Amino acid sequence: MNEFLPYFILVPLLGFVVNLTLPRKREAVIFWSAITTVSLHALCLLVFTISWLGNGAPDIHGEGPVLYQTRDNEFSLNFFFDRNTAVYFWVSSVLTFLVMIFSRYYMHREPGFKRFFNNVLFFYTGLSCIVFSGNLETLFIGWEIIGITSFFLIAFYRDRYLPVRNALKVVSIYRVADVFLLLGIWICHHQFGQSLSFVTWKQMFSDGVPLISEEPYRVIVPLIFLVVALVKSAQLPFSSWLPRAMEGPTTSSAIFYGSLSVHIGVFLLLRTYPLWGDILAIKILIVGFGAATALVATVIARVQSAIKSQLAYSSVAQIGLMFAEVALGWHTLALVHFAGNAFLRTYQLLVSPSVLSYLIHDQFFNFIPPQHNIRDNFAGRLKLAVYTLSIREWNLDRIMYRLLWQPLKTAGNMLEFIHLKNVLYFFLPLYAACLYFVFHRDELPVDILHNLPVGLALVSVLLILKAFVKRNEAPNAWFLVVMSQLFTAMAIAFNEQFDMFQIFMYLSGIVISTGIGYWVFSRLARAGEAITLDRFHGHSYEHPGLTRLFMLASLGMAGFPITPTFIGEDLILGHVQEHQFGLTLLISLGLILDGLAVFRIYARLFLGPHEKGYHEVAYRSS
Amino acid sequence: MKNNTENFDLDAVIHELKHYLPSQTPLKDFIHHNSLHAFQHLPFYEAIFTSSAIFGHQATFNLNEYRKLYEIGRIRHEILEQAVLARKGPHDAKSWMEKALRSTQSSYTEPGIGRLRQYWKEIYRLDIDNIVQPLLFRVLCSYLDQGVAIWHFPFVDEGLIPGLRHVEKNGFTSFFKTRRARNLLFDESVTVESLLALVVGDEKLYEQYLFDQQFSHRGWAGMVSAVEDRPDTLLYPKKIALKELIFFELLLEIDAAEDELGPGWKPLAHMRPIKPVDLFAKLPLTEWHEVLMIWQDAFELNYYDEVLSALKIVRETDREEGSAPKSFQGIFCIDERECSIRRHIESVDPNCETLGAPGFFGVEFFFHPANGKFYEKLCPAPVTPKFLIREKESGGKRGHEILHSKRSHTILQGFAASLSLGVWAAFRLFRDIFSPTMGPAISDAFAHMNLSSELVIESNGETENGLQVGFTVTEMADRVENLLRGIGLSTRFAPIVYVVAHGSSSANNPHHGAHDCGACSGRPGSVNARVLAFMANNTRVRAELASRGLIIPDETQFLGALHDTASDEIAFYDEKGLNPANAASHVQNRKSFEEALNLNSKERSRRFASINTKSDIRKVREAIRRRSVSYFEPRPELGHGTNALCFVGHRNLTKGLFLDRRAFMNSYDYRTDPDGKLLLGVMRPLPPVCGGINLEYYFSRIDNQKLGAGTKLPHNVMGLIGVSNSNDGDLRPGLPLQMIEVHDPVRLLVLVEHYPEVVLKTVKSEQSLYEWFSNEWVHLVAIHPDENRYFRFSEGEFFEYKPMKGDIRLASDIHNLIESAEEMETNHILHATLENLPIHIIKK
Secondary structure (H helix, E strand, O other): OHHHOOHHHHHHHHHHHHHHOOOOOOHHHHHHHHHHHHHHHHHHHHHHHHHHHHOOOOOEEEEEEEEEEOOOOEEEEEEEEOHHHHHHHHHHHHHHHHHHHHHHHHOOOOOOHHHHHHHHHHHHHHHHHHHOEOEHHHHHHHHHHHHHHHHHHHOOOOOOHHHHHHHHHHHHHHHHHHHHHHHHHHHHHHHHOOOOEHHHHHHHHHOOOOOOOOOOHHHHHHHHHHHHHHHHOOOOOOOOHHHHHOOOOHHHHHHHHHHHHHHHHHHHHHHHHHHHOOOHHHHHHHHHHHHHHHHHHHHHHHHOOEHHHHHHHHHHHHHHHHHHHHHOOOHHHHHHHHHHHHHHHHHHHHOHHHHHHHHHHHHHHHOOOOOOOOOOOHHHHHHHHHHHHHHOHHHHHHHHHHHHHHHHHHHHHHOOOOOHHHHHHHHHHHHHHHHHHHHOHHHOOHHHHHHHHHHHHHHHHHHHHHHHHOOOEHHHHHHHHHHHHHHHHHHHHHHOOOOHHHHHHHHHHHHHHHHHHHHHHHHHHHOOOOOEOOOOOOHHHOOHHHHHHHHHHHHHHOOOOOOOHHHHHHHHHHOOOOOOHHHHHHHHHHHHHHHHHHHHHHHHHHOOOOOOOOOOOOOOOO | OOOOOOOOOHHHHHHHHHHHOOOOOOOOOOOOOOOOHHHOOOOHHHHHHHHHHHHOOOOOOOHHHHHHHHHOOOOOHHHHHHHHHHHHHHHHHHHHHHHHHHHOOOOOOOOOOOOOOOHHHHHHOOOHHHHHHHHHHHHHHHHHOOOOOOOOOOOOOOOHHHHHHHHHOOOOOOOOOOHHHHHHHHOOOOOHHHHHHHHOOOHHHHHHHHHHHHHOOHHHHHHHHHHHHOHHHOOOOOOOOHHHHHHHHHHHHHHHHHHHHOOOOOOHHHHOOOOOOOOOOOOOOOHHHHHHHHHHHHHHHHHHHHHHHHHHHHHHOOOOOOOOOOOOEEEEEOOOOHHHHHHHHHHHOOOOEEEEEOOOOOOOOEEEOOOOOOOEEOOOOOOOOOEEEEEEEOOOOOOOOHHHOHHHHOHHHHHHHHHHHHHHHHHHHHHHHHOOOOOOOOEOHHHHOOOOOEEEOEOOOOEEOOEEEOEOHHHHHHHHHHHHHHOOOOOOOOOEEEEEEEEOOEOOOOOHHHHOEHHHOOEOOHHHHHHHHHHHHOHHHHHHHHHOOOOOOOOOEEEEEEEEOOOOEEEEOOHHHOOHHHHHHHHHHHHHHHHHHHHHHHHHHOOOOOOOOOOOHHHHHHHHHHHHOOOOOOOOOOOOOOOOEEEEEOHHHOOOEEOOOOEEEEEOOHHHOOOOHHHHHHHOOHHHHHHHHHHHHHHHHHOOOOOOOEOOOOOEEEOOOEEEOOOOOOEOOOOEHHHHOOOOOOOOEEEEEOOHHHHHHHHHOOHHHHHHHHOOOOEEEEEOOOOOOEEEEEOOEEEEEOOOOOOOEEEOOHHHHHHHOOOOOOOOHHHHHHHOOOOEEEOO
16 A cells, blocks of 8 residues: 555645646636645545555555665655544645635635645645655655745735735744754754654654664754744744734635644654653653643633634644643544644634624623723732733744844844955855865865864854845845855865765755846846845736746745755755764754745845835735 | 924824824724715815825826726727816817827825834834834724623723723733833823923924824724724723824833833934924825826716716607506615616516615614614714614524634633534534525624514604604604605505615625615614604504695505615515505515516626526526625625716616616606705715715725725734734725725716706705815716706806717617626726626617
8 A cells, every 4th residue: 555655745746736837817727726636635545544444554654766865875755654644634635625615716816816726735735745754854845845835825915014024934933943853854864874764663662662762862852853843833932923824815824824734743743752752751841831832822812802813822722732632642632632623723714704793793682891800919910910911922922033033133233244345355265265175185284174164154154144134235145145055065065075966966956046046136127126135125016927936046045845955955964973063053053044034035025015106005014 | 284383282183183094983883985084175186196195095097007998998089088178178188188198107206104203214223113013903902802802901991091001000011111111101290292202302293203103003093093983883882092092102112212222212303303294285286197187087987978878868769657557666775786676676577666765764763673782873874863763572583603602712611622613613614615504603684683573663752861762653754754755756656665675694704884784874774674664654654644745545555675785685574564455466576576686696696706697597596695605705795896876866767778786876856846955855965875985985996905905815803893914914994805896986976867057056055065076076967857968067067068979789688798798807907897887778
């Protein structure tokens, strides 16, 4: 049966590719193509599940193609099917199927009709990739796909300010999870000595063999995956992104942020259970996080006066309970809880516009003015304090801002000394020198050679930081991004025995992206458009073609799995030895910032309210 | 802005602000009104361009769009010439033609609003709105919330600021980040002026600053202002004032600046010399403006001319009423959506007669449903009734929707809900998608008053909360007489007179009130129809009427009914009261109504993508009904979209025309009112009601982003009072995209069948009525009753207008016309306008 597993990813992927080619205005064609894909997928799943049950519901492992292989490195796609896969995918299939039908008329005549269905299909592909993945690498591909579609679904109304701002906000938090996941994979590689599949994890766990025996990695690895799960499932302290993600059409908020997307964290915990299922401290920690989230999110939900954010926090609270259930080993309960919560919240979100007439009508006949018996004593004051705090969402949004954005901005702004000029006069010659020494290592003193990787990675981070806060010309920021990538590659080149092919793989996507990027800038400049980064320009209104092109370039530059750069990223980390914490940290930071800087350039130039006032443009606050 | 040089007067500025802010009240009641009501004292074009220069919204289409409309023939060449001629005279016509078609370029200037607060960014690099607004909106929404939150804002009966002081006293946490802002809140000697001194620092700039500040979130500011003025628009009463909002916002701004810039930051005007800008300075009109005026004139005239040409052709043939006895009469609302059902019922039963009157049927009252804790107003919004109609027994109870239960939001019950209700939710999702049915969470027009409910209509002297319960015989006779004489129905009564109100059912639609009857304050008019029928059937009322010379034959009976304009269903009230003969013919008439509703469904279905108009008519009808209960259908019906005309005259005028549901039709008979005594009463409500609807559609269509609510799909219900797009976003007043996309933005043309001099005298007799016409917010044409001539009102006089279009299409078969009509390709005006069918003359 295992040979069928790859098709569960191929079918939606194929459907997505087909949908890309369809004409924009043919709603019926777009819809039927999309719904056929999902139905076909569900049908395959049905047949598969029946025979799987007939066989006594065994764990099924499938080997996919090997994408890259060297002596000590292998990047292969693996698939896996077990009870978790079955439940997660049944719920996802049914929900996606229903919501697509719902959307057919709901989205009618929306200018983004095709964009919506494409994104749903791509999301579905990503989800299949995660749920059917048999090793961490495959899971990571799906993870990235979901991250990127989330950006597009949140910024679906790309001509307004808030959706774009919030999309950037959410994606920057997501990016943290992505890189933590990458770190997790890196450590696992070093610990396992190879890429282990989930089926082996499970096997070893049930045999009582610890997957990672070396301290402190035994604890660090689960902690890393825990952070990833906390982010993706909007658990404390990351919860505030969820209500802000509900910017798109109600249908997409319902299915993704009401159900499928936020429950992925629970799935990750279920998958990584063999890594930490025998460590009591980790279990207590997860129960703690889950319980704390459940409590705080419930209190926040109680004071929400906007229906969608109320639902968001209610859902988060239940997911907190699921975290605890997984940690306590009650996996069946967690799966049932997941299914129930996903359906309930999707439904509640879909019909959320009805609450206005329903509750007003209810109030008309049953209204009793709420009594506030808040006394002027300690308990009363405590109550008011919790109320105030909950209105402020326990300051979670502010904390995220202070923790994530503020330091980067401050750091970037401190780099006043980096100008285009000294990049040209200093960093370029430096790079040239490095290029020379890479082939003539023996000419360098050992001390320098030893510290060079960290130094170069630091330069890379500085450059990307600068790109991140740059407010003037976009091409300059783009140049900094490229330079930063080149320095990262150089750092790796000095770190280990040089493998030209791997560096080439890493840089291939970047070179193409760089070119496309500059071509787009020059086209915009020739059309007399502003290409500064101090505000949103909204060029997608007049230049939809360039927008799409630049989006592809950005994806390539950010190491998204459309170019070999993506595999390169994995390989590059593979070259960092496990004791090199400094280097790992810098490279990870570089990767996070690289994505953010690139998305920022894309958003500032092409998204947001169009700056020309000859047509309808929404007010900034709306 | 009159206070630049004098001392700053806060109350005067707040008064001004309230005048300009959107006046939309909480969404449970939707009253259509002119979105630019603040500029209504100015002539139309001056008003829209001035407002546009201040607030940055679109006022018309842009030049390119008009030129393309010309290219595709939507604006005919001779019409454009006519429009140029009317504005520029023969001498300059040629050069202005050239300007309109080619030489003039679109120009755009940055709006005046927001320039002062821009200095936050320029001086301090501080995005003040980004910091202040999310919390400000959150607190406002929590304060005004009607019932989304489980835990309500305490102390709402004291006012926002006293309430905040109470909450802040808790001592542990605060809405503010800095001690300074918090202390300012507690200091009772602090005023708005003293806060402005801290933030702005120059008295000359205060007014401009407050305009900038409040218009950076016109949705919330408007809502606060509306609730302050009309607290009764909320069921859960909240005390709030715009002044409090300003006070709180200034505190938050100080808080933000203090937090970001540290203590010692200075007011804006102390950092840089800033000159005040007079936002409301008179706008010099440029060539660009004038060309736009010509184009918009032409766009409108193109349609008006077609209407008048068609009228002229139809009136050349003799269309006198036949002398056959009437099978029944139906009084419908003047609403343009009833235009088609009237045409269909007349075609099904050629012996019937239909009439139009404002849908509250002249009876104004509050309605107290059985077990209801509140009253509902059932008459036009500006009227304040003195009467109460009480429902004794409702005979039906609305169910509960467990999936909307707030209990699912708490931790343990939420856990239980996920486990148990999850399965139910999955089932419901299937059912609601594949087999949508009416449920408690769907707004149901027929649930407004149950079929079997009993009403107290006749007064026995009882009063309740200052309202008289029911009407006395004289009061009833007054209302019946007014209505019947107004619509010219004083003789030739049929055995049954149906009084057909309308309402609209829809699912998942926060704007459902906008689909109900505008003359009933955005509610279904079923109670009014029933009340009027009761009055007209009352024997003592009839005796009183007879003494006034209005004789209703004994065998004539009035019967109330409700037409659901979304589901195309009809219900009749008090059928048991019919005498045997009428009961028998009623059975027949019901069939006619059903048949007409079938045809009406079919006509409406041509605009709906989900329905194949050519399929079996029963299927079409069923599909129309399903739309009204489908959660996934953002267009259960299209509301007042496309409205453009308002006829005041006999139905014979329009009977031969296919008007594509674009005309309000008020019955009126000039022969019974030769000197126009009744005409004033008939015309008075038309500009505010129909003109209000028309202008709200105009502006929501012209700039759906700034003056409308944008697309419905991302809407988030805020506190049950409004919608916003985002969790951190401003409220969105106005109409959503799905309601206006079929609308051609033309101003309302009122056509009155009477002698021009009588019409002129009538409109001039009341200044508030006259302003609508003299400032050209609504156009006026007098149809000469004796001659086939038409007079257009312009600058205080009537001028004869000679219709130009000779080739009005003939339609021998309406169904063919409907079936062959094509749906718009996109909702851009160039495509959307083609979906609106031209006027056709119906071949007999």
